[in-house]
Structures are given as C-alpha cells and as structure tokens.
Amino acid sequence: MIGEGPLALDPLVVGVVLAMAIVTALTKIGGFWLLSRLEVSDRVEAGLSVLPGAIVIAILGPELATGGPAEWGAAGVVLVIMWRTENILLSLCGGIGAVVAFRALL
Amino acid sequence: MTETDSSDGDRGAAGERPPDAVDGSRPAAVEAESVTFDREGIRAGFLTCLPIAIGVGGYGIAFGMLARQAGLSVAEAALMSATVLAGAAQIVAVELWAEPIPVATVLLATLAINLRYSLMGAALRPWLERLSPPRSYGSLLLMADENWALTMRELKGGGGRGAFLLGTGIAIWLFWVAATIVGAAAGGVIGDPARYGLDFVLAAVFAALALELWEGRSTLLPWLVALATAVVADALLSGQWYILLGGFAAAAVEVVRHDR
Structure with missing residues (x-):
C-alpha cells in the first residue's frame, strides 16, 4: 500500500527514493572524481574543453527540434537579446514572453 | 567558509594574483587564476539563480502533481525532490511508478538520464579541483542543468568564485522542494506549465x-x-542517451583534430 495521507511514508517508497538519490549522487560526483584521479593528456584535455558547449548544444538541439515555429522564434529572441544586452534575466523574460505570444499567434 | 584568499570574490583578489594571470579570461589563464570559496560567492550564485529557480519551481509544481497522481504522498514527493534533485529523472520515475514499484526499471532510468551529470561535473573540474573535497563534492551534489549552466558561464568569465555552484544549487534546491510540496498538496491548480511558457525556461537558458x-x-x-549526433540519437533511442552521445562525439572529434 502506498500512502494513507499526505504525510504517509511507505518504507518501500522511501527505500526506492533513497536508492534513486544514491544513483544520482554517484552520477553527479562520478565524472569529477574519475578525472581527478587520471593523468590527462593535452589531447584529451582539448576534447574535454569542448564538452560544455557540446552538452549545451546536445540538450538544446533536440529540445528545439521537437518544438515548432513558436519555440524557434522565441529561441531567436533569446539569442538577439542576449547578444545585444548580455543580460540573462532579460533574455529569459523576453524568451518566455515571446513563446507565449508566438504560441497564441501561430 | 573561512580559509579564503579573498574576502569579496573576484575584484579583491586582483592584487594577490601573479602579474601574468591578470589579463585574460580564456582557458590559458585558468591555470594561474585564483579560485575562492566564500559567503560572497554563495550569495552571488544564489541571487543570479533566483529568477531561474522560479522557473524551475514551475517544473517542481508539475512534478508534485504528477507524483501525487502516481500515488506518492506529499511527504514522499518532497523527500524525492530533496534527496534526488534531478528534474527529468524524477518526472520519468513517477511516470514509471506502478504497483508494485518496478524498482530496477526506475533505478536504471535514473542512471541513464543522470549520466550526463558526470560529463557536466567533469567540465567544471578546472575550477572545482582547487577546492577542498567537501566543498567540491558538496557543491556537485546540488548540481542541476540550470545552475551548471550559470556556473559554467560565471567561471569561464574568470570571476573565480568557486562557491557559485553551491549558491546557485541552494536556490534551485529551495524552489524545487517548495514547489514540489505546493504541487503535490494543491493538485491541479496550475494545470499545464506550457500555458505560462514555463516549459521553455530550460531551452531559453541553454x-x-x-x-x-x-x-x-x-x-x-x-x-x-554534437548537434547532428544528438538529434539523430534522440530520434533513434529512448531515454536521454542523446545528451551523452552528443557530448562524447564532439569530444572525440576534438581529440582527433587536436594538433592538426
């Protein structure tokens, strides 16, 4: 049985949640831990240095690909505001406003 | 939060840096640049992340409602958000949730979705490796997509505030957990986060x-x-392997191209 009331804590559920927490913690510290223990060559260092941008693109690409013109237009708005102002908050607000507006219009 | 070489983050440290380290913010300068860990860095991270954490809160409300529908109590949903702190993995987990709980499937999905954090943590290594283990590992536990992005931006810009990840992480954690409780308790008040454009926050940040x-x-x-690999892998594979594959493919190309 899962949960009788809002504050119910089923032992099995708590166990699964904590196991998820441990798995997640290992993924968060694992890459850093491993690289702190390995000698890394210049060549590998160069590969690692492109990771941040590559991960950003790898998350963003499919995210936008599953969207439509509204999301693409709003992403363009974010880029233009960011390029002009370098203000992340302004870019986000502009992007969210744009996506809501474009979805209503398109 | 003592034992820092600068009391007020970036500017105060300028005088103590070796002269050849003052000029640039590009990777070459990273070697010599000082990395601090202090209250100011935590505060700066927290404040920078606040508007984004509010957006994350939108997801948190959605997660809370999904978790409740899946049969978790408010306390169980809150416990998951507080200890796991990984939005996509948690949402998939409660989608997989059933009676009896498919434990192996849930854990495997959690691993697959979160493996990208290993790459993200590795990308922060040039700065975090100069902090003590409790500080670096502790900060990494509060890493999520959004605050990793902000921290990467901050550290690449040369601020040298090593506590930035912790500060942004605290903001994310607070809003994620609070929003989970609100979503789980209130049920269908907000409805679809897409109505307010909150589903676009992650894409906008990236x-x-x-x-x-x-x-x-x-x-x-x-x-x-990275783009081509990720888009193709996303179409062919389930889960979020496309993020890892895209990152690895780009790194592999760069390793091969190096020195040519």
Whole structure:
C-alpha cells in the first residue's frame, strides 16, 4: 500500500527514493572524481574543453527540434537579446514572453 | 567558509594574483587564476539563480502533481525532490511508478538520464579541483542543468568564485522542494506549465548559454557534430542517451583534430 495521507511514508517508497538519490549522487560526483584521479593528456584535455558547449548544444538541439515555429522564434529572441544586452534575466523574460505570444499567434 | 584568499570574490583578489594571470579570461589563464570559496560567492550564485529557480519551481509544481497522481504522498514527493534533485529523472520515475514499484526499471532510468551529470561535473573540474573535497563534492551534489549552466558561464568569465555552484544549487534546491510540496498538496491548480511558457525556461537558458560559450570558428565543428549526433540519437533511442552521445562525439572529434 502506498500512502494513507499526505504525510504517509511507505518504507518501500522511501527505500526506492533513497536508492534513486544514491544513483544520482554517484552520477553527479562520478565524472569529477574519475578525472581527478587520471593523468590527462593535452589531447584529451582539448576534447574535454569542448564538452560544455557540446552538452549545451546536445540538450538544446533536440529540445528545439521537437518544438515548432513558436519555440524557434522565441529561441531567436533569446539569442538577439542576449547578444545585444548580455543580460540573462532579460533574455529569459523576453524568451518566455515571446513563446507565449508566438504560441497564441501561430 | 573561512580559509579564503579573498574576502569579496573576484575584484579583491586582483592584487594577490601573479602579474601574468591578470589579463585574460580564456582557458590559458585558468591555470594561474585564483579560485575562492566564500559567503560572497554563495550569495552571488544564489541571487543570479533566483529568477531561474522560479522557473524551475514551475517544473517542481508539475512534478508534485504528477507524483501525487502516481500515488506518492506529499511527504514522499518532497523527500524525492530533496534527496534526488534531478528534474527529468524524477518526472520519468513517477511516470514509471506502478504497483508494485518496478524498482530496477526506475533505478536504471535514473542512471541513464543522470549520466550526463558526470560529463557536466567533469567540465567544471578546472575550477572545482582547487577546492577542498567537501566543498567540491558538496557543491556537485546540488548540481542541476540550470545552475551548471550559470556556473559554467560565471567561471569561464574568470570571476573565480568557486562557491557559485553551491549558491546557485541552494536556490534551485529551495524552489524545487517548495514547489514540489505546493504541487503535490494543491493538485491541479496550475494545470499545464506550457500555458505560462514555463516549459521553455530550460531551452531559453541553454540558448543564452550557447551564445556565451561560442569561442569563434574552432567551436563550429564540435558543435555541429554534437548537434547532428544528438538529434539523430534522440530520434533513434529512448531515454536521454542523446545528451551523452552528443557530448562524447564532439569530444572525440576534438581529440582527433587536436594538433592538426
């Protein structure tokens, strides 16, 4: 049985949640831990240095690909505001406003 | 929060740096630049992350409602948000949730979705490795997509505030957990987060970040490889393997291209 009331804590559920927490913690510290223990060559260092941008693109690409013109237009708005102002908050607000507006219009 | 070489973050440290380290913010300068860990860095991270954490809260409300529908109590949903702190993995987990709980499937999905954090943590190594283990590992536990992006931007910009990840992480954690409780308790008040454009927050953060991580022509090839690999892998594979594959493919191309 899962949960009788809002504050119910089923032992099995708590166990699964904590196991998820441990798995997640290992993924968060694992890459850093491993690289702190390995000698890394210049060549590998160069590969690692492109990771941040590559991960950003790898998350963003499919995210936008599953969207439509509204999301693409709003992403363009974010880029233009960011390029002009370098203000992340302004870019986000502009992007969210744009996506809501474009979805209503398109 | 003592034992820092600068009391007020970046500017105060300028005088103590070796003269050859003051000029640039590009990777070459990273070696010599000082990395601090102090209250100011935590505060700066927290404040910078606040508007984004509010957006994350939108997801948190959605997660809370999904968790409740899946049969978790408010306390169980809150416990998951507080200890796991990984939005996509948690949402998938409660979608997989059933009676009896498919434990192995849930854990495997959690691993697959979160493996990208290993790459993200590795990308922060140049700065975090100069902090003590409790500080670096503790900060990494509060890493999520959004605050990783903000921290990467901050550290690449040369601020040297090593506590930034912790500060942004605290903001994310607070809003994620609070929003989970609100969503789980209130049920269907907000409805679909897409109505308020909150589903676009992640894409917006990453679009803004991509612009800042652009380092000129040399960036183009690895990025195109990452983009093509990720889009194809996303279409062919289930789960979020496409993120890892895109990152690895770009790194592999760069390793091969190095020195040519």
